[in-house]
Amino acid sequence: MSKHSQTEQPQDQATSYLPKKRRPKKKPVFKIVGLIILALLLALGAYGLHLYQQTKSAAEKTYSSVNKVKEAALTSKVASQDPISILLLGTDTGAEGRTEVNGNSDTIIIVTVNPKNKRTTMTSIPRDTMAQMVGTSSYNFRKINAAYDIGGAKMALNSVSKLVNVPLTNYVSVNMGGLEKIVKAVGGVDVTPTLTFSYGGYHFTKGKKIHLNGKAALAYSRMRHEDPQGDYGRQARQRQIIEAIIKSAVSTGTLTNFQSFLDSISNNVTTNLTFDQMVAIFKDYRGAAKKIKSDHLQGISGWWGSASIQVASTTELQRVSDNIRSELGLAKETVSNETTRQNTLNAAYGFNFDHPMTEQNFTVFSQSDN
Numbered sequence: 521m522s523k524h525s526q527t528e529q530p531q532d533q534a535t536s537y538l539p540k541k542r543r544p545k546k547k548p549v550f551k552i553v554g555l556i557i558l559a560l561l562l563a564l565g566a567y568g569l570h571l572y573q574q575t576k577s578a579a580e581k582t583y584s585s586v587n588k589v590k591e592a593a594l595t596s597k598v599a600s601q602d603p604i605s606i607l608l609l610g611t612d613t614g615a616e617g618r619t620e621v622n623g624n625s626d627t628i629i630i631v632t633v634n635p636k637n638k639r640t641t642m643t644s645i646p647r648d649t650m651a652q653m654v655g656t657s658s659y660n661f662r663k664i665n666a667a668y669d670i671g672g673a674k675m676a677l678n679s680v681s682k683l684v685n686v687p688l689t690n691y692v693s694v695n696m697g698g699l700e701k702i703v704k705a706v707g708g709v710d711v712t713p714t715l716t717f718s719y720g721g722y723h724f725t726k727g728k729k730i731h732l733n734g735k736a737a738l739a740y741s742r743m744r745h746e747d748p749q750g751d752y753g754r755q756a757r758q759r760q761i762i763e764a765i766i767k768s769a770v771s772t773g774t775l776t777n778f779q780s781f782l783d784s785i786s787n788n789v790t791t792n793l794t795f796d797q798m799v800a801i802f803k804d805y806r807g808a809a810k811k812i813k814s815d816h817l818q819g820i821s822g823w824w825g826s827a828s829i830q831v832a833s834t835t836e837l838q839r840v841s842d843n844i845r846s847e848l849g850l851a852k853e854t855v856s857n858e859t860t861r862q863n864t865l866n867a868a869y870g871f872n873f874d875h876p877m878t879e880q881n882f883t884v885f886s887q888s889d890n
Contacts, residue, residue, distance in 0.1 A: 578782035579795040586674045586792050590689040594793075598800045603634040603848045605686060606793075607677055608642075609668055609693035610758075625668035625676055625693070627758055630686065632847040638807045641847050642762065643840060644755040644816040645680060648830040650882065652858035654678035661858060661884050663829060668693070673792070684817070684837060685855045686844045690792055698788020700734035702765065705781035708733045709764035711740065714756065719743040737761055751830075752816060759814050815843060820873065822882040831882055833873045834860045865889060 585591060597604055610627030628645040647665035654667075655675045667679040673691045681688040694702070703709055710731050713724040720739035724730065732740060741761050747753030793801075817840050819830030837855045845852055865885045867873060872880065 574779065574782055576795050578786040579798055581786035582789045582791050583794060584673070584790045584792060586672075586677065586691070587689065591792050591794075594690055594797055595800070598797060598804060601635045601804050603632060603636070604690070604801075604805075605688055605844065605848060606631045606633070607680055607688050607691040609673070609676060609691060610699075611668060611693055611695045624665040626665050627755075628664065628676075628680060629759075629762075630680065630684070630688070630844060632844055633801075633805050633808045634847050634849075635805045635808050639811045639813060639847070640808045641813045641815060641844070642759055643844060644752075644759065644814075645683070646751055646755070646817060646819050646830045648751070648828065649683070649817060649819055649832050650824065650829050650859065650862070650884075651679055651683045654682050659887050661862065662824075663827070673790070682857050683832075683859060684844065685841045685853055685857070686848065686850075692789065692791040692793070694789045698784055700738050701784040702734075702781070702788065703732070703737045703761075703768075704734040705784045706765060706768035709737055709761060709768050711737075711757075711760050711764050713740070714760075715747065715753070717743055717746045719746070732764075737764075752818075755816055756814065763812055815840070820876040820880070821878065822871070822876075822880045824882050824884060829882060831863070831866075831871075831873075832859065834863050835873075 594604065608627070608629040608631055609625040611625055624647070626647045628647065630643045630645065632641040632643070634640070645664060647663065649664045650661065651664040651667075653660040653662065653670055653675060655671050655678055660670075664679060664683065668676040673693060677688045677691055708731050710729060712729045713726050715724075716726045717724055719742060720735070722736050722739045724740060730736075741754065741758050743757075744751055744754045749756070817832050818836050819832050822829050822831050834855065837859065841855050842852045862882075862885060863871075863873065866882055869883065871882060
């Protein structure tokens with residue numbers, strides 16, 4: 521049985537993502553994406569038609585299509601008030617001196633909005649989850665957060681969709697450099713910390729509600745190593761900030777910062793939702809924002825060469841797929857993809873999915889292996 525050698529390089533730009541020499545991890549940076557477009561829509565309704573043109577102009581600046589034919593289908597879904605799903609991406613460009621065009625999508629959240637049961641479900645996908653890059657010129661299986669950097673929103677949509685077997689055609693991405701400005705524009709956010717810690721010059725006390733400005737919100741969402749749940753704990757805090765942004769965006773006090781809010785949106789957000797689709801979603805789906813449910817894809821820690829990774833078991837992929845498809849009103853289907861194939865092969869060679877051990881090594885087998 522053959523497998524990818526650590527010296528074998530794919531024939532596309534994914535080459536730079538091969539595992540490198542193990543070294544201490546850099547301090548995690550702020551990887552968060554919020555329901556920014558939903559917040560913008562709610563703000564539109566809150567502040568009236570006299571701001572319609574300003575809002576439309578800001579929204580149109582965020583538009584970047586991936587597939588116009590598939591994207592157009594959303595219009596009919598919204599008209600029928602069917603459940604919809606949107607992929608939210610938090611990219612690591614625009615902060616700490618980064619200048620990449622795309623950057624890794626280190627926050628990945630599938631948002632399912634169901635107007636019939638008036639519920640929004642946010643499902644986080646850990647950035648280090650191993651998955652197939654759908655759309656590369658040659659075989660490519662690596663961390664899911666690389667998809668956005670390799671192939672932009674299109675590859676991110678296709679790769680996440682394939683991983684959990686749910687339809688995804690629409691996305692919203694926000695760069696890290698703009699999140700601080702967005703939080704500032706909505707007048708800050710209120711959160712109740714889930715644990716006590718200090719980070720970036722700020723102190724947070726478990727159970728004690730606190731009002732955060734942009735820098736403090738960034739620090740609250742950035743910390744990972746002091747959290748007993750690691751990246752999963754950070755994801756939970758990211759979702760807290762998302763909900764808080766929504767609440768602040770529709771509060772009365774935000775009116776004085778409305779233009780600043782619009783400027784922050786137009787300069788730091790990219791989406792393939794058209795303005796008309798946004799307005800329709802606001803009109804018929806805003807009730808679903810009142811009840812927000814959180815979930816995440818639970819991975820198993822491991823190593824791919826010298827890279828620390830998360831491996832989602834086939835059972836866990838099926839659970840997440842079933843839940844999201846149920847929210848979308850779709851029948852359950854067996855998840856069968858490259859990740860489940862790699863899982864089967866790794867299990868045969870000793871990777872323990874039922875009783876995971878620390879420091880397990882995960883092998884990426886070639887397409888010809890079976």
